[in-house]
Every structure is written in structure tokens, then in C-alpha cells.
Amino acid sequence: xxxxxxxxxxxxxxxxxxxxxxxxxxxxxxxxxxxxxxxxxxxxxxxxxxxxxxxxxxxxxxxxxxxxxxxxxxxxxxxxxxxxxxxxxxxxxxxxxxxxxxxxxxxxxxxxxxxxxxxxxxxxxxxxxxxxxxxxxxxxxxxxxxxxxxxxxxxxxxxxxxxxxxxxxxxxxxxxxxxxxxxxxxxxxxxxxxxxxxxxxxxxxxxxxxxxxxxxxxxxxxxxxxxxxxxxxxxxxxxxxxxxxxx
Amino acid sequence: xxxxxxxxxxxxxxxxxxxxxxxxxxxxxxxxxxxxxxxxxxxxxxxxxxxxxxxxxxxxxxxxxxxxxxxxxxxxxxxxxxxxxxxxxxxxxxxxxxxxxxxxxxxxxxxxxxxxxxxxxxxxxxxxxxxxxxxxxxxxxxxxxxxxxxxxxxxxxxxxxxxxxxxxxxxxxxxxxxxxxxxxxxxxxxxxxxxxxxxxxxxxxxxxxxxxxxxxxxxxxxxxxxxxxxxxxxxxxxxxxxxxxxxxxxxxxxxxxxxxxxxxxxxxxxxxxxxxxxxxxxxxxxxxxxxxx
Amino acid sequence: xxxxxxxxxxxxxxxxxxxxxxxxxxxxxxxxxxxxxxxxxxxxxxxxxxxxxxxxxxxxxxxxxxxxxxxxxxxxxxxxxxxxxxxxxxxxxxxxxxxxxxxxxxxxxxxxxxxxxxxxxxxxxxxxxxxxxxxxxxxxxxxxxxxxxxxxxxxxxxxxxxxxxxxxxxxxxxxxxxxxxxxxxxxxxxxxxxxxxxxxxxxxxxxxxxxxxxxxxxxxxxxxxxxxxxxxxxxxxxxxxxxxxxxxxxxxxxxxxxxxxxxxxxxxxxxxxxxxxxxxxxxxxxxxxxxxxxxxxxxxxxxxxxxxxxxxxxxxxxxxx
Ligand SMILES: Nc1ncnc2c1ncn2[C@@H]1O[C@H](COP(=O)(O)OP(=O)(O)O)[C@@H](O)[C@H]1O
Ligand SMILES: [Mg+2]
Numbered sequence: 076x077x078x079x080x081x082x083x084x085x086x087x088x089x090x091x092x093x094x095x096x097x098x099x100x101x102x103x104x105x106x107x108x109x110x111x112x113x114x115x116x117x118x119x120x121x122x123x124x125x126x127x128x129x130x131x132x133x134x135x136x137x138x139x140x141x142x143x144x145x146x147x148x149x150x151x152x153x154x155x156x157x158x159x160x161x162x163x164x165x166x167x168x169x170x171x172x173x174x175x176x177x178x179x180x181x182x183x184x185x186x187x188x189x190x191x192x193x194x195x196x197x198x199x200x201x202x203x204x205x206x207x208x209x210x211x212x213x214x215x216x217x218x219x220x221x222x223x224x225x226x227x228x229x230x231x232x233x234x235x236x237x238x239x240x241x242x243x244x245x246x247x248x249x250x251x252x253x254x255x256x257x258x259x260x261x262x263x264x265x266x267x268x269x270x271x272x273x274x275x276x277x278x279x280x281x282x283x284x285x286x287x288x289x290x291x292x293x294x295x296x297x298x299x300x301x302x303x304x305x306x307x308x309x310x311x312x313x314x315x316x317x318x319x320x321x322x
Numbered sequence: 323x324x325x326x327x328x329x330x331x332x333x334x335x336x337x338x339x340x341x342x343x344x345x346x347x348x349x350x351x352x353x354x355x356x357x358x359x360x361x362x363x364x365x366x367x368x369x370x371x372x373x374x375x376x377x378x379x380x381x382x383x384x385x386x387x388x389x390x391x392x393x394x395x396x397x398x399x400x401x402x403x404x405x406x407x408x409x410x411x412x413x414x415x416x417x418x419x420x421x422x423x424x425x426x427x428x429x430x431x432x433x434x435x436x437x438x439x440x441x442x443x444x445x446x447x448x449x450x451x452x453x454x455x456x457x458x459x460x461x462x463x464x465x466x467x468x469x470x471x472x473x474x475x476x477x478x479x480x481x482x483x484x485x486x487x488x489x490x491x492x493x494x495x496x497x498x499x500x501x502x503x504x505x506x507x508x509x510x511x512x513x514x515x516x517x518x519x520x521x522x523x524x525x526x527x528x529x530x531x532x533x534x535x536x537x538x539x540x541x542x543x544x545x546x547x548x549x550x551x552x553x554x555x556x557x558x559x560x561x562x563x564x565x566x567x568x569x570x571x572x573x574x575x576x577x578x579x580x581x582x583x584x585x586x587x588x589x590x591x592x593x594x595x596x597x598x599x600x601x602x603x604x605x606x607x608x609x610x611x612x613x614x615x
Numbered sequence: 616x617x618x619x620x621x622x623x624x625x626x627x628x629x630x631x632x633x634x635x636x637x638x639x640x641x642x643x644x645x646x647x648x649x650x651x652x653x654x655x656x657x658x659x660x661x662x663x664x665x666x667x668x669x670x671x672x673x674x675x676x677x678x679x680x681x682x683x684x685x686x687x688x689x690x691x692x693x694x695x696x697x698x699x700x701x702x703x704x705x706x707x708x709x710x711x712x713x714x715x716x717x718x719x720x721x722x723x724x725x726x727x728x729x730x731x732x733x734x735x736x737x738x739x740x741x742x743x744x745x746x747x748x749x750x751x752x753x754x755x756x757x758x759x760x761x762x763x764x765x766x767x768x769x770x771x772x773x774x775x776x777x778x779x780x781x782x783x784x785x786x787x788x789x790x791x792x793x794x795x796x797x798x799x800x801x802x803x804x805x806x807x808x809x810x811x812x813x814x815x816x817x818x819x820x821x822x823x824x825x826x827x828x829x830x831x832x833x834x835x836x837x838x839x840x841x842x843x844x845x846x847x848x849x850x851x852x853x854x855x856x857x858x859x860x861x862x863x864x865x866x867x868x869x870x871x872x873x874x875x876x877x878x879x880x881x882x883x884x885x886x887x888x889x890x891x892x893x894x895x896x897x898x899x900x901x902x903x904x905x906x907x908x909x910x911x912x913x914x915x916x917x918x919x920x921x922x923x924x925x926x927x928x929x930x931x932x933x934x935x936x
Pocket of ligand 1: 095100118119120121122123124125126127
């Protein structure tokens, strides 16, 4: 059983295509993500990274292709059903529930995704606090999200995603625009989560972070996969270098 | 009961009516279609303009169209002011501003309605001019001259505004602001200024549109409620912000209304625009000739 | 612990309120206070019901008058067809309102912002036009309605309607309060803040909005049902008057939608002012005041009365320490 599970992919993206009008943002992308993997997704701006994870998380419906999660086709499921099955994400531009405190943001996730909905208020508070502790936000629990700094907002997004009890966590440029030490904080956090048996797809522009974090890297350009492999292989790839240096 | 002649008549009259609908909607096509302002008070301003025209016509016997032209600058200023207020209080604040922005314009619409009632009473008002009351016969078809005047002015107004938006620098800036504020900022223009100007133009156009409204038929203070349906129907059907689309959508609505009128009677007419609007929104929220997703 | 004790306090308050209303109908002989009070209570129900979808979820429903009018005409239809008693009329209206809410929700809740609002106006006009063309309930001309004999312990029918509306107030507030404090309320609040983020956090947004629309619609329809007996007359243009939509929206926003007490406060404040003005000045001025208050509040006090009260409270607390 355990053997069979590790052999089959957690997430199978099969020939996924997404168009906006006539413009093809994601073009026939296929990739398998293994359980427990730390997967890096890179590519220049506008190459379709966010669009691809929108297709995985259900924010967009795909035009063609399928998304399989733990063996089930989830291509037609609405986003909240995918979240309940274990796919959580953060947003490139943070989208907190602004009228709520940090703890309340996490409570939304508890209320709607897990059995904790039936737990007592005290127990739920404990769960929230333990997640906030792990993400380094314990002191901010009762602060309105409007008062958070940029790095705290990013961590809050990850914490809220964690509160849905994901099996797969997708982080969309959680480090963009952060200072060096803050980048390390968020990266350490993602590493820690990965060690807790959560599969992680990390979209990032900061190459050191990608290199340090990823077991495997995939590079998109104009909606297509141009390279996939170990970080070193992908960095050495001509087309990747061209795409990043610009032509 | 139903004949081909009747249908043809309905189509001719509907086309005339449709151009008029385009003219009263074109301001909204700019303010809502291009600028994303939930301007539910647009029809209320339209009716307000009609009463301005009525006042000038009744007191000083000014020709309604001239009167419409005369109040245009005032409406331009009104537009500048309303946009400024809207921008400062809602667009800039962000969170749940959308809810309150809509409520704001509903409130404004109601204030305008009541002010008209307090000033002019609830009775219908109409204007007098040489071209009102007479009509033109072609075979069995009687076309009121006032409809023809409204048609001609409406068509010119729509074409002028279309040219303004496509040929002048400011017009192009207005269309650019709808698509990409950053690009505009890079060009050295202030997006808020451009939007304010555009909103001013959209409101100024109501001077003439209000004149047409009262030329075509008598007005009453609550008339704006029927026009919420018509104007939004036209703008949404047109695909937000498309000027030629506005003209086509106006004609579609006009013809649909006049066919229903001849076939089912006047009591169903108020629902046509709203039913079409609902249909379009339910099937294709981006409109027929949609600009965006 | 704390929430339990506030629950007890809430229900004691509700029972005291109902007892006071009942006592008033027994003690006060003059009919006018009940005539005016009925309207105020009706607006409390409408505003509270509106805020379930409009306030908690942030969907500006402009179809209050559609639901209200359907309530009126459900009652008219039942009276004319079967002579059903008041309780049945109200229950049936609630059922019709729930169904209508479901249908309206399915049709419109995928739209956002202003599109939703416009669509709800559209539905109102379409329903009104349909009723106008429906001969059985009087068509455009309207219909007279005979009141049956009043049920003891009430002396007059208006007193009874007044008490019935007070019952509806308690029902509406209890439901709104439950929703606000439960997971439903948290989900609606998440939808209001950011619908995509809510969906990606596991909130079934469409289903929750539908639920809010159904509950809100049922309450609005129920609030409208007794109006047929109250006016002893119904016609489409009064029953579906857009003023109900604006009033419900204005009262909720003026009171503040973050807490169930907001719409209650807003409706009482505006309702009392209106009743007072209607006697002393004119009904047009009513609508003017409503419009001006709405604009003033959305511009200057976005959190409504509740927000102002909280601010003053915080300010006092800040000074005390
Ligand atoms: N909702 C949308 N509507 C239209 N075009 C979009 C939308 N979202 C993304 N795009 C386009 O798709 C392309 C890929 O965008 P995105 O996935 O955000 O890129 P990345 O995340 O890799 O920077 C871009 O050209 C962008 O303009
Ligand atoms: Mg991106």
C-alpha cells in the first residue's frame, strides 16, 4: 500500500491548456508531482505560472486537459472542493480577509475544511495558535490583517493555507519584494512545512531560494515547459538562460 | 391581427427609438463601461436634465435642443464634482468600497428624484417646439417629427462622441485609462484627472440627452427608474465601453420594445429592457461585444 | 461560557420586548401608535433581512421590493382563493420568498458588484410587470381586501398585525444573530472580504450565498404578507415600490452591517423620523431625508451607527486607562 502510493503521483497535470480570448497563457502542460516532493516552478513574468496554479487550485477552469489529484480527476470541481481535498495555495498579491484578525482568517479555514468545525472554541483556538506558532505569527493572532507588514501578510497567507490541512501547498512568489533576511524566514518556513510531509510547489524568482529549496525545477516560458529536472540541470539549460536574460 | 406592415412599422419606429436609447445611454457607456463607476444615478441625472430643459423652455421659450446645449456646461461641472467625491470617498479607500459606492449612487438618485418632486410636483411635464406634435406619413406609417429630430440628434451625438474618443488626444487617453492605468501614468498623464474629465464629458452629454428625453415624450420625476433598465441594458448589451456597440444595442432594444408593444400591448413594455438585461447578464456578463472578462 | 450568558440575555430581552408589545396592545386605546409602529417594525424586519445577504455577504440586493411585493401578493392570492387565515398567509409567503430567493440566487449570484444589484432591480420590475398583467389579483388597478374579524385578545386588527410584526422582528433578529455568530456568518464575511480567497480557503461561496439569499428572501416576503390586511388594499406599483428596496438598504447601511443590532437601530431611527415627518411635513421629504442620510453615512461613517458607537466606546476606554 505504502509502496503503491509513493509510486503514483500526488498531482498529475495532463495536457492542461488555458486561453484568455485568443491568447494561450498555458499551453499543453503535463507534469507529475510526487508525494512529499519540493517542486520549484520558475519562468519569466507573464509565462503562465500563476495561471497554471489557478488551474490546479480551481480558480480557473481549463479549456483542455485534466488535473488529477490522488488518483481522482478534479478538473471539474469548484475551488473549495479542491481545497477540501487537500490543495491549498497562497496568492502572489496577498488576499487576506481584511475585516478579520489573523486568527479569524485561520478560523475560516478551520470552519470550512476540517472536522475541527465541530471542535470546541478552545480547541479551535489551540489549533490556530499552534499553526501561528509554527509560522512565527503567534504574537499577531489578534491583530487585524490591515495592520500587518508585507512579510507578515505573506506568512499569514501560508498559515491560512496550512489551516486547511493541505497535502499539497502551492506558494506563489511568497518572497517577492521581501528583504534578504525576510526571504530566509519564509524559505525556512517552507522547508519546515515540507519536512512535515506536505508536498510543496514553490513559484519563485529568487534563484538562490529556488536552488536551495527545490528537489526538482520546472521552467515555463510563454505557457510552455522549456525545461524540467534537477535545479542544476535546469539552470544549465540554454533556453532557460535565454528566457531569463531576454532575447 | 398581426401583419407584415405592422412589423415593418415597428421596426422603423424601433430603429428611431433605438438611436434615442443609444444617445441617453452613451454617457453611461463612458462612466460605467469605461471607468467602472457603478453610476446608477445616471438616469436620474438624465431626468434632471430634462427638467432643466423644461424650465428654460417654459419660462423663456428657449428651443429644447438649444436649452439642452445651454445646460451642458453645468452638467459637465456636476460630473467633475460627483466623480471627485466618488473617487475621494470610495475608489481610494478600497475595502468594501464597492458596496458603499453603489449605495452612494442609489442615494444620489433618490435625492435627485425627490428634489424634482419638491420643485415641480409629480405631474408630467412637456416642452413646446415647432417640431413637436406634427408627424410625417408614409403610406400607413405615421412617424412623429419629434422622433425624427431625436433620431437625427441622437445619431450625431453618438458619432461625435465616438470620434472624440478615437481621434482626440484626451479621448484616446480616456480609452487608455480604461485598459491600463500604469501605461497612462508612464505617458505622464494623471489617471484620476483623465477619469474625472471623462466623467465630466459623460455627464455633459446628458444635457442634450435630457432634451431628447423630453422632446420624445413628457417626463415625470420617477421616470429614471424605467431608464435604469434601458440604459444599463444598452451598455451591458453593447459590451462595456464600446461606442458603436452602444448604437447597435440601442437599436436592438428599441426594435424589441416596439415589437412587443405592437404585439402584446403597453403593459408589458417596462419589462423588456430589464428582461434583456437579465438575459445578457445571466448568459454573458461581459456583454455581446465584450471588452474584458 | 460567555456566549451562553449573552444568549440567555438575548432571549430574555426578546421575551420582555414581546411582552411589552403585547401589554401595549392591551393598555393603549388609541389606534395610531400601532398604525405607525407596525410600519417601523416592518422596516426592522426588512432591514435585518436585507443585511443577511447585503451586509454580511456584501451583495447589494436591490430586490427587497420584489420579495416584499411577492409577500403582499401571496397573501392577496390566498385570501381571494381560499380565505386562508393570517398565519397561513405569512407562512406561505415565507415559503414563496424562500423559493424566489433560491431562483433569484441561482440566476444572479454568479454576478458580482453592480451587476448583481442591477439584476435584482431587473427581477423586481419583471415580477411587478407580471403581477400587473395578472387579472385574478386585480391587475394594475389593484384589489380591495376585507379584513376578517379580529382574534382575541386583540381589540382591533391593526393591533394584532402590530403584534404579529413584532413576532417577525424577533424571528428575523434571532436568525440574523445566529448567522452572524456561526460558521455561516464567518463564511459570508470571508465572501464579502475576498470571494476568490474564500473559495480557495474552502468556503462553498455559491452555496452560502444561496443560503443567505433564501433566508433573506423568506423573511422579506413574510414581512410583506400582513401588509395586504394592513392597507386592506394592494396594487402592484405600491407593493413593488422601489422605496422598499432603498429603505431596507439605507436603514441597514446607516445602522451598520457588522452586527445584527445595526439594521435594527437604523430601521428604528429612520422609521421613527419618517413617521414623525410624514405627519408634520410630507412624504416626499421622507424619501429626501432617507437619501441624504444614506449618502452622508456611506461617505462619512462607513461603519454606520454601530461603528460610531464602537468608536466612541474605544475612545472612552482609551481615555479611562
Ligand atoms: N484573468 C486574466 N485575463 C486575461 N489575461 C490574463 C489573466 N490572467 C493572466 N493573464 C495573462 O496570462 C499571461 C500569464 O500570466 P501569469 O500566469 O500571471 O504569469 P506569471 O505568473 O508567470 O507571471 C499573462 O500574459 C497575463 O497577461
Ligand atoms: Mg504570477
